[in-house]
Amino acid sequence: MNFKTIEWKKDRLILIDQRKLPTEETYVECTDYKQVADAIRDMVVRGAPAIGVTAAFGVAIAAQGIAGKNYNDFMRKIESACQTLLETRPTAVNLAWALERMKKVCLRSEGAALPEIIKKLEEEAILIYNEDIETNKKMGRYGADLVENGMTILTHCNAGALATAGYGTALGVFYAAQEQGKKFEVFAPETRPFLQGARLTAWELVKNKISVTLITDNMIGSFMRQKKFNLVVVGADRIAANGDVANKIGTYTSAFLAKGHGVPFYVAAPLSTIDKKTPTGNEIPIEERSPAEVANFHRQLVAPEGVKIRNPAFDVTPHELVSGIITEKGILREPYAKSIQNLA
Numbered sequence: 001m002n003f004k005t006i007e008w009k010k011d012r013l014i015l016i017d018q019r020k021l022p023t024e025e026t027y028v029e030c031t032d033y034k035q036v037a038d039a040i041r042d043m044v045v046r047g048a049p050a051i052g053v054t055a056a057f058g059v060a061i062a063a064q065g066i067a068g069k070n071y072n073d074f075m076r077k078i079e080s081a082c083q084t085l086l087e088t089r090p091t092a093v094n095l096a097w098a099l100e101r102m103k104k105v106c107l108r109s110e111g112a113a114l115p116e117i118i119k120k121l122e123e124e125a126i127l128i129y130n131e132d133i134e135t136n137k138k139m140g141r142y143g144a145d146l147v148e149n150g151m152t153i154l155t156h157c158n159a160g161a162l163a164t165a166g167y168g169t170a171l172g173v174f175y176a177a178q179e180q181g182k183k184f185e186v187f188a189p190e191t192r193p194f195l196q197g198a199r200l201t202a203w204e205l206v207k208n209k210i211s212v213t214l215i216t217d218n219m220i221g222s223f224m225r226q227k228k229f230n231l232v233v234v235g236a237d238r239i240a241a242n243g244d245v246a247n248k249i250g251t252y253t254s255a256f257l258a259k260g261h262g263v264p265f266y267v268a269a270p271l272s273t274i275d276k277k278t279p280t281g282n283e284i285p286i287e288e289r290s291p292a293e294v295a296n297f298h299r300q301l302v303a304p305e306g307v308k309i310r311n312p313a314f315d316v317t318p319h320e321l322v323s324g325i326i327t328e329k330g331i332l333r334e335p336y337a338k339s340i341q342n343l344a
């Protein structure tokens with residue numbers, strides 16, 4: 001990749017500011033865990049795996065800032081930092097998953113000197129970061145088998161290097177296929193209201209020389225009817241135990257259209273996105289974001305003052321519409337309840 005989404009510098013975290021792309025490539029520096037929480041809430045960094053990795057570094061930063069006296073005092077402050085980070089965004093389970101891993105490091109280290117625990121927390125965050133890239137590459141290799149020369153592939157939102165530690169889940173499939181020398185075309189819907197497709201997916205695919213065509217979200221149905229797409233690959237924010245998938249709002253529309261038009265619909269997601277504790281998609285908490293995002297188009301007001309607005313950031317695609325879930329352990333198939341239960 002020719003940019004870094006997340007960069008750790010021993011005591012501070014550098015994040016590419018995804019609110020400013022593609023017009024400005026600027027970076028935000030976090031030296032305090034509250035700044036990290038703000039960066040996640042305000043979408044400086046977004047995408048399920050990326051916010052998990054970022055939160056892990058947030059805990060490492062919090063630990064470095066604790067002038068703790070004893071283990072219990074230290075743990076109380078870590079718990080409080082974890083809670084602040086957890087409350088930033090509710091849908092992507094990778095956030096809770098990463099924070100649990102960080103807390104476990106503290107619990108395993110009870111009795112050790114605090115500087116030792118602080119060092120272990122930093123090491124764990126770096127491990128989560130490195131594992132994410134490795135995991136994405138493994139998923140990419142499994143997913144690339146689905147990509148054939150000449151295909152046109154629909155994605156949604158941004159599930160790329162910008163949404164992860166640096167490779168991508170859905171877009172990782174495309175990067176892996178590109179590495180294998182395959183030639184194909186990606187269609188990126190703009191993804192209102194935050195425009196992750198237009199601003200982020202188009203930006204990173206152009207930067208990485210993958211042929212991409214930008215469309216508006218309401219063009220998907222028409223292109224489906226014209227048999228434009230051979231395959232759909234999207235990411236996920238949380239996958240329930242029965243295989244239902246929460247992902248960026250609009251994913252369900254594409255999945256339904258894909259089913260109706262006989263186009264295979266795949267979800268690429270690491271195991272850290274699978275939440276065995278959530279039985280079905282109905283129990284996945286869906287974040288509702290500020291009405292201002294819908295009332296404005298890239299900071300330009302496009303709606304009358306006072307109009308009622310809804311802004312759910314994610315939707316749920318029932319597992320019946322999913323042809324397969326590409327993970328680092330291979331491609332899961334129906335019955336998902338069973339294939340997910342069988343995962344280690």
Ligand code: MRU
Binds near residue numbers: 313
């Ligand atoms: O609101 P966002 O931009 O955080 O939503 C991101 C998505 O919905 C992605 O598709 C998902 O997190 C998978 S990212 C690899």
